[in-house]
Amino acid sequence: MTSTSEGDPVPEALSRLNRAKLYEQVVERIKAHVEESGLHAGDKLPSERDLAERLGVSRASIKQAIVVLEVQGLLESRHGGGTYLRNDHLDVEPVDVLVARRSRLPEVLEAREAMETKLAELAALRRSDADLAAIDTALAHMAAEIDEGGHGAEGDRRFHEAITAAANNSLLAEFMRSIDAQIAESRTESLRQPGRPSRSLGQHQKIADAIRNGDPKAAASAMRRHVQTVSKVRLLAWDPQTE
Template sequence: MAKKSEGPEISRVSRPRLYEQLVAQLLDFIAAAELGPGDLLPAERDLAERLGVSRATLAQALVALEVLGVIDVQHGTGAVLVYRPNVPAVIKGLREHRSRLPEIVEARSTLEVKLAELAAARRTDQDMRAIDAAIDAMAEEVAAGSKGARGDELFHQAVTAAAHSAVLGQLMAFIAEMILETRLESLGQPGRPEQSIASHRKIADAIRAQDAKGAAAAMMAHIDMVSDVELLK
């Protein structure tokens, strides 16, 4: 008896992740409210209530939209709409961003660990002042209520400069835009800005002590920590 054909295989439809569903809801809300570029979104508490989600969950979706450039989250003002995209385009962008994250983390763990090691061996007193100033700048930002993204960027730039490696510096500049994606994503995690500052201080202490192995280990631990983001779960 001939075996009954089972027919062609049908690929399973992937279930949208929670943040994708919430992003779609946010964009629907923006369209229904007829918000345009430059308009301010409602406060997080109000928006979370309207959407029926926790503020923590909403914050993750807002970070995703900020990474994609759809909104600009300004301290003291709130989330400002930059442009109104369609839902499919944003979801596609989110999925592409998520697929890039592991490779960005891989690149950072390769380059920045070596840069921290070299910085410990080659740093000057002026380099240390720049590193310390960057940590102070981030601490001031966070104390004022922001994520500290600018201070975080300054810190990693200062460590790169302290390594005195032109080629590695050029490579870091090349992936700077991609690192910005992971920076915004990471600093949007609850408590992460404060954890990053503490992590930066450990790296700085090792560089100050000219402990190359310690600096490399501290930077690796830092990258592991900042790479723990919701989009990779």
């Protein structure tokens, strides 16, 4: 335990830093502070000024670290109101992992828009009663996950899988399976955006309604809007070159 210039005790996690790559170290110190202090989702972090003083770094380094944590959906900065935890634990990904995912995500989203728009169109033309039942089951599963405080990732996966099956095109289905891991990444990235799970569920319902009504144009349009929403993630707005 160290102390500030005023003599107040400071947890070791917030003692001064003096090495290179400061903002990455700041991320680790913030994580340690959350664990040592027993903070939980909804709790407020110390101010940027306070963190900068305790760690002995510039506020720019603090801001960079906070942005990295926001990109991962772990913190939420409220204008004029400080920075708050979104999870009980800061399960931080290495910056190089974030950079790699950021570089491949645009192509994944382009592929998803091209293929899933067509799949929704075909599903509206070819869906069976069993297909509609699978879509409804997926929607219910996602809604239950969200009601329990989750992101709805498994229900989301089942929904898109059910639409692929309803399209009855084995080649498109094989293409989708070939990028399953990349689709899962884009799903996780999207659903951890604030407010996104419930918004995605609403968009899923519109896609399902169009498929049920046998309206291929409306189904394709609803799916395109949905994938475009999926593409609006904090990660793509982040410029790692400025960090």
